[in-house]
Amino acid sequence: MIGRNQSAVISQRVFPASRHEGRAGAGLKPEHLPAILEQANAVGFFEVHAENYMGAGGPPHAALTRIRNDYPVTLHGICMSIGGPDALDRDHLARFRTLVERYEPALVSEHLAWSTHDNVFFNDLLPLPYTERTLARVADHIDEVQEAIARPLLLENPSTYLQFEQSTMSETDFIREIARRTGCGLLLDVNNVFVSSTNQHGSPMDYLMDFPLDHVGEIHLAGHASREDDEGEILLIDSHDRPVADPVWDLYDIVIRQCGPVPTLIEWDSELPQWPVLKAEADAAQAILDRHADNYLLGARHAVHA
Template sequence: MSGNPGHTSRSSLPARAGAGFKPQHADEILADSFRIGFLEVHAENYMGAGGHPHRILTRMREDFPLSIHGVGMSIGSPTGLDRAHLERLKAVVDRYQPAMVSEHLAWSTHDSHFFNDLLPVPYDEATLSRVCEHVHQVQERLGRRILLENPSTYVAFEATTMRETDFIRQIAERTGCGLLLDINNVHVSATNHGYGAIEYLSDFPLDRVEEIHLAGHAEDLDDEGLPLLIDSHDRPVDDKVWKLYDLVLARTGPLPTLIEWDNDVPDWPILKREALRADARLERHAENHTITARERRHAR
């Protein structure tokens, strides 16, 4: 299976910091002299036919690039895609024509049951084929490429036969989809499973990454007293995640970067502060890549 050359990604997001859009911030965002790079929304919040949420988002779409992030497609589901959900997603995408559409490498549905979690999949050939087929179906129906996000995980499957980075690389190569790199997820999973986040990122197909997510996490202990991180999205980005972000940007150059904050949502100035921290890093790495490119030209 391979990507369909007819799939398009529409216009790209700017290589700046964006924020997860919350309607309570709308007035402040519009009035702020600081213009956030882009806004991202969860598709499932806009699957109704109309009403106040759509009126607000339509207004925001006039001033800011938009990214749509799905959390309920259940691309890893062993029972196939929910066709009704896919049609609702298509309606949202057609309505807002976002710069990017993304989903999770996870599953959250089984038969008629919906779980309020993004659950992991085993990394084996059978699951790889199934996920690729589901990504292919989504892209065919939407008529465009999507981005697939790496998961945060707390358990591993005995059935796993390949590394997560290889599994994700194979999905991108077979389907032509892009990747969304959630750096907080990398740190959370690496801590929970006892491997190195830097080593993971060294093996990740960064050339396929088109957007980055940053978020906060909660710290806990497991039953054996070892560190356990929870991808909580309820606090500022951790310093260790900022350092990993710098390492990634040094290799990729600037990429659209979302600040995710979905629980205990703060006032807009706090989200703005996090976005400014990301923008400062993006600007610095843009300068470094410009200097490096100039040096390479002079060396020829």
């Protein structure tokens, strides 16, 4: 497991050693800061979006430093545009690296998606066709990121809403080959699995059975919204604006039974609830992690993947 290898790395630590393994965490929102600071060990860890801390100074860094003194922090990049045809932006990569060095995150992740093309930033996680050509490009980009930050990256599976005529392989085959070529870990977003599988008329269980679970170093859970497609059938939107849906909790339970207690994040990015509501979601994930922790200690994970 990625997190395990990292904790073996000896480095000069500014912050206390991370205890994120087997824990559930929450996305850090400045709005929740006062409530969080009133509690001790509110959740297992906090995740931040890297781009929100790429300013030079001010309240964002003051708040994150405060949190980092008490909690493990995981760093989740959004705008690297790893899945795009353009070369990676050197300045952005340098900013990303600076954050990794400054905050010593327990885990570092990015998306299988693109957001910038031809010098226009679209501020969305846009999809790519899965071909030999895009595979080679994405692998090169991940090599470049991992070289810059001198540690493994976790790559997240996307929520998708359409398909490309050009695709020649499945998303799971693509991701498995990326992990094999680059040695990167994977961030399994279980809500994305449910959203994409529903939108692509597939089965989330089939997706999970095809997914290289032994590379998973972190899990994401979030809520989704529902719309209709051209034919009036359900089209799910990865909206992060409500509680995690029941079928996603069920899938998560299956994944943890299989993978052991992988650090798990609750994402909630708009229509923010009061802190106790978000914390309750993280507590629910923690309960599932704890329930399966015994099996993990007994070696279930190794038995499955032996």
